[in-house]
Amino acid sequence: MGNTTRHWMPEGLKYILVSSLAFALMSSCVKLVSTYDIPVLQIVAARAFISLLLSYAVIRRKGIPVLGNNKLLLTLRGVAGVIGLMCIFYALTILPLAEANIIQNLTPVFTAVLAISLLGEKVHRSTIACIALSLIGLVITVKPGLLVNSATDLPATGVIAALFGAVASAIAYTTVKKLSTTEDSSVIVFYFPLIALPVSLTLLGTDIVMPEIEALVLLILIGVLTQLAQICLTNAMRVEAANRVTAYSYIQIIFSMILGGLLFNEIPSVWTWLGGSLIVTGALINVFGNVRKQSQVSDMKTRTT
Template structure:
């Protein structure tokens, strides 16, 4: 006979395994989106933003219409600001892929939580623990190693990726301010609508009509982005953040590997060390925050 405690433990392991599986599916979705953007980098970044957003907008608007959820939401100013910050981050990230290996660009973008913490200190008057500053410094040191010791890393690309991370950090703060006041899909729908509009208008002077397979690849950006977001949400809903969040950084490994085999991108010793420091600092911060939450509960 299996005891009740053993059944509960088995269910917990099953839920964790499913959450990790969802997170890996999410990272694969974002990986393919990033890789296809890199492949399509001969298109202007605004046109890439337009197609990536249009594909996801199809799913978000469809969901809201099906569920009868009002699209305009309740906190319109915050929703618009979140959309503008999001499209800024996306555009700068896509631009950076023209100058950086895809794995390097993804790694730098992932320091967004550090900027979110800085914004939280300045705007929300939150306090950051000493060890968190140590882990943030570790990630910033990784960026310094990338640029300071690897001569192949473009300053322009690095600046664009850092700008994307800063704007993404602001997105985290705005989402925190929105809180439970609006449905999550309404928040994403605002982002996708604004990004489609902004990307479409700004792309007009640089528009290049896709040919053949390019249509499919461009439209798939939104599909991969949507399902990456969907399965990431499912993963965080299914298990504790500290248990599944580290698997999110597998995106760096996946994109780096595909970049190596598909685009012949070479990562030198200093690049690998810089990426390791960036990801390591972020994972340690997730672990430390979860530990603090466990002690306070």
Template sequence: MRMNQKYKGIIYIIISAFCFALMNMFVHLAGDLPSVQKSFFRNLVAFFFAVIIMARKRIWFSGKKENIAPLFYRAIFGTVGILCNYYAVDHLVLADASMLNKMSPFFAVIFSYLILKERVKPVQALAVGGAFIGSLFIIKPTVVGMDLFPAVIGLLGGLGAGIAYTFVRYLGERGEKGPFIVCFFSGFSCLVTLPFLLFDYHYMSLSQIGILLLAGLSAAGGQFSITAAYCCAPAREISVYDYSQIIFSATLGLIIFGQIPDWLSWVGYLVICSMAVMMFLYNQKNDRVLKKEGEN
């Protein structure tokens, strides 16, 4: 049963990676619109999808008061992550923006220690440090680098997502259902961004509206899939498969926008993915050792 849950988590996380790659592509295609406006339409679609699923499956809040604060934390940091990611998508090569956002599993390790009090082992600490070094190859921090600001914002997006997914895992373990977590997050994000939309609305053509609706549909698929993934299995067992988004994003960026990341970015991809694989293999080995000890 446990292995079936793990495989389900892997399938869900690969589906989410493809959906989020599509979302980033549509966000970039939508053109010169504020990130807040793009975020609102993305979350509005996800909100209605979540409401429909909740109504069909008769899912609602678990009623546990101790889950209220984590729901808000997940929503706040998730909203920050989306806004930062959308800004990076608009100003960076698609694969670069996606890679910086995929720093989230490493930040999840840090905040699992800080928030959930889970022990961080030396290998995990090494992986986090190595991933940060890899991110510097993508950010390319120079005094005159025009891409420095959006790259740092993209990294902050990964930070926000990492904290948010830590709380997704926390809530999943304490009985909250995925559709409700998505609904709460999407509704919160829409309410937070609505005032900015009302006071600084930018005219959108019919094609832009259609593209943002497609971004919202893709985001809804990605959000439901990744929430289901982290509810099925711990991040340490499945997070490495989330890096398939880089392959999807690089392919879409090349085909649709003709984007080719520079060699420093490729070095950064290699370093970060290597750290992810190293941490994944270490966790697998550690789990096997614990299983044997439990059998004895």
């Protein structure tokens, strides 16, 4: 049975499907637990606490220094991650599940812009196409009233929060790309909860709400599902090319649409489908454009050696 499964489904695809489903379920849990009047900062703190314990256990098992080498850049990664998570969690409490995930998937666009400006990467046609299609898709998704008067726009507060979350996540990803040459991946992951927990608890102050049993279970699930998603994503990156992992990961939007309909009776509008399709198309053009560019560079090196 196992050999049959491996034959028709690549191992990397299995990992990314589980990761995407776990991320979508985590988003659903965030949206559900917010109905129990649990503050967003408390949700962030609960998620960080579980992640801190699990990440620390992994580092101890590896026997590597807990705080890493480049502490300044690691701290920046942690701060950006905290801001991104707070904004994304807040957006999930306001926006429909599918729309929040679509806007969150603008992270690759902002990452491409930051890579050009901060890491000195070259501007390619695929990147320009990605940015253009994603911006058009964003406008169609959040502001369809510009095209059709009868269309309903998304709440501005939720959209702004989701966009800030995507930008902060892009900063975190760009920092991770820089850190990956000097730091163990477990240390990079560890810095997020290391900073997120004290920051969220400090900002939360005395506004902590004692959760009911159902809310407590959801808070625990948020941490566990996030850790499961990250582990599966890491395994997918280990056994599959990064471009394919990125392409596969957009299945999370489909999972979010299904869960939004089942749990919250949210039916995506035609504008969500159209705008989301443009955003995903733009991202995939950039992914496969980069693959083609790398292939051409590799061919050039082969010919000159």
